[in-house]
Amino acid sequence: MKKECIAMLLAGGQGSRLHALTSRSAKPIMPFGGKYRIIDFPLSNCANSGLDVVGVLTQYQPLQLNSYIGSGQPWDLDVQRGGVYILPPFQSAGEKGEWFSGTANAIFQNIGFVDMWEPEYVLILSGDHIYKMDYSDMLEQHKQHEADCTIAVIRVPLDEASRFGIMDTDENGFVYKFTEKPKKPESDLASMGIYIFTWKKLKKYLIEDEKNPESQKDFGKNIIPSMLGNEEKLWAYDFSGYWRDVGTINSLWESNMDMFSPELFDLYDRSWPIRSRSPIKPPHYIGENATISHSIITEGCDIRGTVTNSVLSNSVSVGDDAIVNCSILMPGCSIGNGAVIEYSIIGENAEIRTNAHVGAAPDDFNNIKIATCGPSSVVYANAQVEAGEIVYTKKGEE
Amino acid sequence: MPDLHGLIYAYHSSSALGELVVPRTSASLPFCSRYRLIDFALSSMANAGIRDVGVIMQRDYQSLLDHLGSGKDWDLSRLSGGLCLLPPFGMHDSHFGEYNGCMEALSAVRTYINNIKQSHVVIFRSDLAVNLDLHEIFDSHLASGCDITAVCADCSLKGGSSKIRFVPDTPNTSKQMLFSGLGQKEALSSIEVYIIRKSLLVELIEWSRTNGKQHFHRDALAHYLDEGGTVGLYFHKGYTAHITSVSDYYSANMDMLNQGYRRDLFFDDRPIYTRGRSSVSTYYGDNASAKNSLVADGCYIEGELQNCVLFRGVRVKKGAKLTNCVIMQDSVIGENAVLNHVIADKYTAFSDGLVLSGSSVLPITVPKCKTV
Numbered sequence: 001m002k003k004e005c006i007a008m009l010l011a012g013g014q015g016s017r018l019h020a021l022t023s024r025s026a027k028p029i030m031p032f033g034g035k036y037r038i039i040d041f042p043l044s045n046c047a048n049s050g051l052d053v054v055g056v057l058t059q060y061q062p063l064q065l066n067s068y069i070g071s072g073q074p075w076d077l078d079v080q081r082g083g084v085y086i087l088p089p090f091q092s093a094g095e096k097g098e099w100f101s102g103t104a105n106a107i108f109q110n111i112g113f114v115d116m117w118e119p120e121y122v123l124i125l126s127g128d129h130i131y132k133m134d135y136s137d138m139l140e141q142h143k144q145h146e147a148d149c150t151i152a153v154i155r156v157p158l159d160e161a162s163r164f165g166i167m168d169t170d171e172n173g174f175v176y177k178f179t180e181k182p183k184k185p186e187s188d189l190a191s192m193g194i195y196i197f198t199w200k201k202l203k204k205y206l207i208e209d210e211k212n213p214e215s216q217k218d219f220g221k222n223i224i225p226s227m228l229g230n231e232e233k234l235w236a237y238d239f240s241g242y243w244r245d246v247g248t249i250n251s252l253w254e255s256n257m258d259m260f261s262p263e264l265f266d267l268y269d270r271s272w273p274i275r276s277r278s279p280i281k282p283p284h285y286i287g288e289n290a291t292i293s294h295s296i297i298t299e300g301c302d303i304r305g306t307v308t309n310s311v312l313s314n315s316v317s318v319g320d321d322a323i324v325n326c327s328i329l330m331p332g333c334s335i336g337n338g339a340v341i342e343y344s345i346i347g348e349n350a351e352i353r354t355n356a357h358v359g360a361a362p363d364d365f366n367n368i369k370i371a372t373c374g375p376s377s378v379v380y381a382n383a384q385v386e387a388g389e390i391v392y393t394k395k396g397e398e
Numbered sequence: 399m400p401d402l403h404g405l406i407y408a409y410h411s412s413s414a415l416g417e418l419v420v421p422r423t424s425a426s427l428p429f430c431s432r433y434r435l436i437d438f439a440l441s442s443m444a445n446a447g448i449r450d451v452g453v454i455m456q457r458d459y460q461s462l463l464d465h466l467g468s469g470k471d472w473d474l475s476r477l478s479g480g481l482c483l484l485p486p487f488g489m490h491d492s493h494f495g496e497y498n499g500c501m502e503a504l505s506a507v508r509t510y511i512n513n514i515k516q517s518h519v520v521i522f523r524s525d526l527a528v529n530l531d532l533h534e535i536f537d538s539h540l541a542s543g544c545d546i547t548a549v550c551a552d553c554s555l556k557g558g559s560s561k562i563r564f565v566p567d568t569p570n571t572s573k574q575m576l577f578s579g580l581g582q583k584e585a586l587s588s589i590e591v592y593i594i595r596k597s598l599l600v601e602l603i604e605w606s607r608t609n610g611k612q613h614f615h616r617d618a619l620a621h622y623l624d625e626g627g628t629v630g631l632y633f634h635k636g637y638t639a640h641i642t643s644v645s646d647y648y649s650a651n652m653d654m655l656n657q658g659y660r661r662d663l664f665f666d667d668r669p670i671y672t673r674g675r676s677s678v679s680t681y682y683g684d685n686a687s688a689k690n691s692l693v694a695d696g697c698y699i700e701g702e703l704q705n706c707v708l709f710r711g712v713r714v715k716k717g718a719k720l721t722n723c724v725i726m727q728d729s730v731i732g733e734n735a736v737l738n739h740v741i742a743d744k745y746t747a748f749s750d751g752l753v754l755s756g757s758s759v760l761p762i763t764v765p766k767c768k769t770v
Contacts, residue, residue, distance in 0.1 A: 034679030035695065074676060260681075267678045268698060275676045282664040283431030283695075284680070285657075286688040286703070293686050298679040299432070299695050312679075 001081060003117040005139055005196070007051050008110070009042055010103055011127035012059030017248045020372045020390045021330075021347050025064040028127030030252070031313045031330040031348065033259045033267060034296040036276045037068060038246060041132070042125045043075045043084070044274040049135040051123065052082035055113055057106045059089060059099060074277040087113060102217030108206040114199065122202060124195040124219065130255050130265070131192075131243035132272050138237045139196055147235035148201045149227055151175065152194035154239050161185035163245075165193075165220040167236060175234040180220040189236065192243055195219060201232065253345060253370045256311045256328045259296060279314050279331070289320065305335070319354070327359065333373075336381070343368060343387060347375035356380065356396065360387040400536050402593070403516040404443040404451035408436060408462060408524040409496075409503055414643035417765040418743065422461035424641060425453075425524035428726050428744070430654045430663075431694035431709050434465050435641060437672045438529060438663075439522040440472040445668040446532035448520070450479035452510055454503050456486055456496065465673050472671050484510055499612030504603050512600060520593045527639040527650055528589065529663045529670060535632045539593040542570055544630035546594045546622070550586035551638040562588040562615050564631055572629045575619060586631060589638055598622070637662035648741060648761045651707045651724045655690055677710050685716065701731065715750075722758065740764060 015027030022030065028039035039056075046054050054077060058065055065086075072084030087110050091097030100106035107114070107124065114122055121142065123135055133152070142150040156164060166185045168177040178191070205223050209215050215222045227234060242265040244255040258264045267274060281300030286292060291306040300315035305322030312318075316329045319337035327344045335341060336354040344359035352358055356379045359371035369388030373395075379385055383396025408425035415424055425436040436453075443451055451474055455462060469481030484507045497503040504511065511519075518539065520532060530549065539547035548564055563585035564572035576585055602618040611617035623629070637659040639650040653659045664670060677696025682688065688703040694710040701718030709727040714720060717734035724741045731737065732750035739756035743766040748754070752770060756762035764770055 035677075074674075268681070273676070274678070278674055278676060280669040280671055282660065282670070283692045283708075285655075285660070286691045286693065288690045290689065292682050292688055294684050295682050296679045297682065297693070 001117060003053050003082065003119050005051060005121040005123055006053040006055065006114065006117050006119045007042075007046050007123040007125055007135070008055045008057065008107055008114070009039070009046075009125045009127055010106060011039060011056050011065060012062075012100055012106060013126075013128065014060045015128065015247065018252065020249070020374045020392060021252075021345065022061070023392070024061060024375055026058065026061045026127075027247075029065050029068050030246075032130065032246070032252075033256060034298040034311050034313055035278075036274060038130065039065070039068070039127045040075075040274055040276045041130055042127060043069075043072075043077065044272075045131075045133050045135060046123075046125075047075045047077055047275070048272055049133075051135060052077060052079050053117055054084045055087045055110060056084060056127075057087045057100065057110065059106075062086070062088060068277055070277070075275045085113065102215075102222075103219045104206055104209055104215075104223050105217035107202075108210050108217070111203060111206065114203075119199050122197050122199045124197065126193045128247060129193065129243060129245055131239075132241060132265075132274070133194070133239060133243075134272075135194075135196075138194070141237050142196045142198075142235060145174075145235045146233065147174075147196075148198050148232040149224070150196040150235040150237050151178075151224070152192040152237045152239050153189045154192055154243050155188050156190040158185060158188050161188055161190060164190035165224075166190055169236045173236055173238075175228065175236050178220075178224050178228055178234075180218075191220065192239060193220075193245075195224075196237075201227075249345065249370050249372055250368065253328060253343075253368075257309070257326070259311060260294060260309070281314050287320075290318075305337075313348075326361070330375075344371040344373065344385075346373045347377060349375060350377045350379075352379045353381040353383075356383045356385070358385040358391075362387065399447050399449060400533065401516045401518055402446070402448055402532070402536050403514045403519045403596070404439075404448045404522065405504075405511075405519050406436065406439045406451065406453045406522045406524050407500060407503060408453050408459070409456035410525075411458070412525070412642035415641070415647060416644050417763045418644060418647060418741070419458070421458075421743075421766045423455070423458050423524075425455075426462040426465050427525070427641065427647065428709055429527060429641075429647075430651060431692050431707055432675075433670060433672045435527065436462065436465070436524045437472075437670050438527055439524050440469075440474065441668070441670045442528070442530040442532050443520065443522070444472045444474060444671065446536065448532065449474070449476060450482070450514075450516070452482045452484050452507065453524075454484045454507055456503070459485065467673065471673050479515075482510065497612075499617070500614035501603065501606040501618050502612045504599070504614075505607050508600075508603050508607075511596075511603065514596055517596055518593055519596050519599055521591065523590050523640075525641050526589060526591070527637070527641060527663065528591075528634065529636060529665075529668055530591065530634060531668065532593075535634075536593060538570070538632045539630055542630035544571060544628050545598040546592055546619075546627070547630035547632055548572075548586075548588045549591040549593075549632050549634055551589050551634040551636075552587070562590065564588060564629055566631060570631050572631055573623060573627075575615065575623060575629070577616070586633060589634065589640065644741070644761065644763055645759065648724065648739075648758075652705070652722070654692055654707060655705060660692075675710055683716070686714075701733075709744075718748075722761075724761075743768070746770065 011028040015022040029037040071078040246252040284301035287304040298314040302317040313331040330348045332349040338355040342359040362368045373391040380396035411419040411424040468475040474481040563576040565574040680697040683700035691703045691706040693708045696711040701714040711728040715733040726744045729746045735752040739761045747769040
């Protein structure tokens with residue numbers, strides 16, 4: 001079946017800088033913004049952009065991710081002539097089979113899948129960014145400039161540029177230089193990790209790169225530089241909306257907090273809906289003595305205490321006289337009576353018991369330290385978790 | 399999979415529901431922030447593993463069709479069987495106009511009933527808020543050896559309770575039916591959910607047709623008891639509300655603010671499924687306040703709520719104060735508006751500064767899409 005363009009979503013990464021939260025599930029299904037998982041953003045963007053074939057490349061802890069995506073129905077991607085396909089590493093006849101050793105290798109191993117759709121173009125996405133983008137507009141520019149590869153770019157503060165793949169463009173907007181995580185960045189144009197390739201070209205480069213034993217088999221480190229080296233046409237697609245890489249505890253916390261500012265990122269805009277798989281839960285209940293302001297609350301929650309400046313996913317319970325401030329509470333976690341949670345991220349199904357105290361307001365707002373409690377961890381009654389501390393399984397005494 | 403088929407009456411709405419049933423039947427009446435009443439019947443069936451369900455509808459069913467879709471939200475979209483919608487269809491002896499009684503409705507869909515594969519059928523009203531364990535009720539039905547089992551509950555505290563009662567002769571069976579709520583204190587109130595052997599159901603439909611009878615209790619069931627039949631009784635302990643008037647509707651929604659009642663209806667073992675909408679979470683603004691309220695996803699709240707039930711996508715603007723209100727989907731409450739004891743149907747709008755106050759016995763109902 002022929003499609004003009006298909007999407008390949010790289011969702012196999014471990015998210016090692018978020019290790020306290022991703023020990024049991026992949027980063028792309030990290031809860032975000034109350035109702036969502038991170039992967040809802042690229043999946044919804046695909047659906048809203050009219051792309052109906054999405055290959056999701058999985059590797060690290062795929063069980064929850066697979067069941068979350070299911071048939072793709074929540075994103076309207078359960079269509080007859082297309083759909084969402086989970087693509088784990090696999091074995092072929094007569095071969096040993098191997099893990100995906102890099103982003104480019106993951107696509108290389110799935111050349112067969114891409115070819116099935118005979119696409120002109122392939123969109124490469126990653127599963128750890130929060131943004132809304134109309135990929136069809138990017139594709140339009142790719143075609144218009146007859147590019148071989150189009151890279152979405154965003155301007156970042158120069159002092160942060162060394163975290164990104166940075167590129168320099170000529171006066172026409174074509175890329176002439178690309179450096180992955182440069183020590184001394186010369187430009188503020190950062191790659192968003194979103195690429196459109198003309199498939200024939202990409203396929204050629206993937207096959208060549210695979211033959212190079214020195215290659216790390218990575219788009220940013222290998223494929224893009226060799227395309228530049230061969231003077232292929234690389235177009236930079238200028239993106240100016242909200243975009244965050246939520247790869248660290250602090251960026252995850254900050255980006256969740258951004259969800260309060262519709263002028264930054266408007267989840268309530270119905271013209272570009274972000275969809276998610278909903279758990280089957282009753283409406284949330286706010287108790288007689290609860291206080292609640294400047295917060296996001298999701299179905300299934302039961303709030304008896306005080307919640308301010310916080311993001312609560314589904315089925316969170318907050319006990320009597322508990323205080324939750326500037327924190328992110330993931331699905332199913334429970335906060336006991338009288339407990340205090342400040343500047344913290346509480347993982348799925350974690351239990352914070354009576355009068356425990358997690359996190360603290362920072363002394364210096366340029367150096368916010370977020371306390372983290374991992375999924376299913378327990379903080380026992382009256383225990384104290386310091387600012388910036390990580391609780392993996394338990395803290396305090398029973 | 400139980401040898402049990404589901405049948406839901408969704409053709410009738412009590413006229414005492416007034417404006418609430420102008421755009422719909424009571425089956426698709428919105429309830430408790432995100433549900434429709436028929437969700438209780440469908441979910442009870444789905445949770446018991448029932449795969450085949452027929453919904454008898456007659457008129458004003460556009461809203462119901464929209465809600466049910468293919469039935470996939472209740473896992474009832476199946477290759478064979480699954481959800482089957484039964485609107486009236488022309489048969490040579492069919493007449494037009496509202497079904498006069500349940501037997502007439504069953505008779506109108508008798509070809510469907512004759513083709514039911516299962517040996518037993520559960521008949522469910524669609525104006526009930528109840529979470530029934532139909533698996534256990536079916537076991538009790540089979541164990542009793544009766545051809546029909548009535549589900550009973552203590553409806554004495556809830557408005558709109560059925561007048562049909564059964565006088566037990568043993569703890570689990572009855573040979574006597576009463577048609578009023580008076581006398582015989584030991585009698586159990588029927589919630590008008592029955593499990594009936596299919597062959598008996600077919601027989602009663604034929605008998606009603608030959609004898610020109612239309613009603614289930616007054617005619618068919620009375621006939622069955624007259625002939626010496628026995629009705630099995632199953633007593634359901636959890637919350638049960640029959641919603642047949644505006645006041646029932648209002649008080650049942652307010653009941654949901656009670657944790658005990660809420661937990662009778664909503665718990666993880668037997669969830670109540672509904673049509674998904676995929677909205678965002680609810681946002682509470684800087685000056686928002688909420689006490690003792692149930693709020694669905696997708697709301698944007700900048701005002702104050704007390705004792706309220708809010709459906710999906712409701713917007714409460716700055717300074718607005720809502721007390722004891724039921725506000726349905728996508729309604730907008732203007733700045734500084736003050737509403738007390740108001741039931742606002744879907745897509746209503748209240749202008750800035752408006753003051754509207756009903757009372758608990760007479761809540762004000764604002765019809766769908768109305769701007770006040």
